[in-house]
Amino acid sequence: MTATATATARPDAGAATAAAVRPVSVLRGYRFEVVKLVSQWRVRLLVLACWLAPGLFVAAVGQQSTLPTDTLFGRWMHATGWAGPLVVLGFSGTWALPLLTSVVAGDVFAAEDRLGTWRHLLVAVRSPRRIFAAKALASLTVIVLMLAGLALSGVAGGLLAEGNHALVGLDGRLLPPSHAAGAVFLAWACVIAPTLALAAIGLLGSVALGRSPMGLLLPALVALAMQLAQMLPLPVAVRVSLPGYAFIAWNGLFTGPRQTTPLLIGIVVALVWAVVATTLAYLLFLRRDFTNTAHDASGRRAIGAGLVPLAALLGVTVAVVGVSTSSSGTGITQAKVQRSVSVAFAHLYRMQTRELHRPAVTEAQLRTSAACSKGDVRDDAHGAGNDWRCVVSWHVPGVSITGTAIYQLDVTADGRYVADGDGPKEVNGYFLLHTDQGDAPNPLWQFDGNVDLLSTTPKG
Incomplete structure (x- = not known):
């Protein structure tokens, strides 16, 4: 009787145990990671700055007698409110977005290494895969929130300061306000792809380099290297194959006819880099030893799992772009x-x-x-x-x-x-x-x- 009762009770106990150790859902982990990110004072400060600083800057320039004529569309900031957000976009692609991705994505995994909280997090979530998904999605959410703030704040500041007037394009054509608005928002949408690429590189650096500060700086250093490369007389195929090319290729939206081919190639290349870098970070994360509290990623593993595959990806994209396009040399004739x-x-x-x-x-x-x-x-x-x-x-x-x-x-x-x-x-x-x-x-x-x-x- 007792044995039968015990045997009968075992399935219920097993079911209770299985229910007790069931991994936390990605949605709950995602909400938890978002709260962790936005509770950091530096992230809150950056989000606030993204939603306020561009508008204040554009409005302040509208009150000045001199204009940033050395910046694309800077000479038209007194003529229309649609020039201001494009000036902000140029600055964001060069400096702001690389730094933002470094602070958020470049630190999202390394922070757990510094604090020594991996074991607690793993016990709570019970799934390294879901931990990675929650952290990646949370960092992406915060970065997109910052990017949206930069765009909307710049537009609001420009329209309030100068009004909804026509914009002079890069071919001298006068774009009506409705066309200018569509081109401005499309230009901002196009830089999402290279921002995702930098964020993925940040995730890879955060996983591969552990608590090392180089993981935090990796997206900014990669962006700086790409900026320096754009100043060199490189072949067109190499230039377009860089994951950050879409940060400058949006210029083609303001010419007639629109120069969409370089922009589309730049977006596709950036998305491919985002997928590859995120996949590498995911595979490397699943291999790590969470039982070692003193774990710190080795430089050899970081090079083998991150640098070499990305260098190979760059070579492949250069070859594909070179074969699929007929332009050669610098492209300036x-x-x-x-x-x-x-x-x-x-x-x-x-x-x-x-x-x-x-x-x-x-x-x-x-x-x-x-x-x-x-x-x-x-x-x-x-x-x-x-x-x-x-x-x-x-x-x-x-x-x-x-x-x-x-x-x-x-x-x-x-x-x-x-x-x-x-x-x-x-x-x-x-x-x-x-x-x-x-x-x-x-x-x-x-x-x-x-x-x-x-x-x-x-x-x-």
């Missing part, structure tokens, strides 16, 4: 520069004509062309440099004399350039024009442009 300058000049000339209350003209009537040279090279000039010189010619209806204007160009390795007017003064010199938003510099004096590195022939 004489024909591309001439076409870009002539198109931008024609659009800005029409803008100047309208602001001077002169008879309207069309691009077809102007028949604008540009002849550019680089230093002493007049035929087949190519490559970046500040020694580009362009002579722009155009025709005004009813005037027999062909107009000419000279520009000095500083073309960077990523295809962006600044054209500085060098005469005649009445055409592209510095003088103020009265606009609906107040006095503004002559639009033909200085303007920004962007060369499509992947196009092989000028587009009609």
Whole structure:
């Protein structure tokens, strides 16, 4: 009787034991990790700064007489509220987002090593896989929250300071407010992919390097290395294959036609890096010894499990991009520069004509062309440099004399350039024009442009 009762009770006891040791769900672990992250004073401070600082900065610039003209779209911050968030975007892709991913994703696993809390966490959750998923999702949530704050704060500050006006694109075309708004939000959406790539690299560094401070700095160091690489005259295939290329490729959304091919390649490459780096971090995390309280990842394992696979991934992406695209060299050629300058000049000339209350003209009537040279090279000039010189010619209806204007160009390795007017003064010199938003510099004096590195022939 007792034996039978005992045998009968064993299944119930086993079921109770199984229920007692059932792993915590990913959702509960995720909520726990989010609370842990946002309870840290530095994370709270960063979230608050992301939601307030961009708007305050854009509004403050609107009250200044000088503008950050060395920054893309900085010269238009007094003309429209849509220029401010693009200035913030340029700064965020260069500095803010790499640092944010370092602080959040680069420390999410290493913090447990410093505090020695892995055993307690494993006892509570009972599943290393779910611990990894909860921490990765929690860090991603906080990073996306910060990125959204940067974007929305910059937009709010710009619109409140300058209003909802048209934006001048990188081809000189005037974008209506609705089109400008769509392009601005799309540009911010495009940098999610490279941000995920840096976050995944941060997760990998946090797992592979343990309590070492190098894990915390890894995303920022990788971003700095990519920025330095973008300054070098690298082949187009190498440049586009870097996981951070989408941080600058959004420029192509503000040209006509849109330069979407480099941007799409940059997004795909960044997403591939995000998946690969996260997978490497996951596999490395599952292999670690949680019973050793003095565990600290070895440099050899970090190199073998992280650096080598990512270097191989870079080689594969360079090969794939090189085969799938027909561009070679730096991608900056004489024909591309001439076409870009002539198109931008024609659009800005029409803008100047309208602001001077002169008879309207069309691009077809102007028949604008540009002849550019680089230093002493007049035929087949190519490559970046500040020694580009362009002579722009155009025709005004009813005037027999062909107009000419000279520009000095500083073309960077990523295809962006600044054209500085060098005469005649009445055409592209510095003088103020009265606009609906107040006095503004002559639009033909200085303007920004962007060369499509992947196009092989000028587009009609």
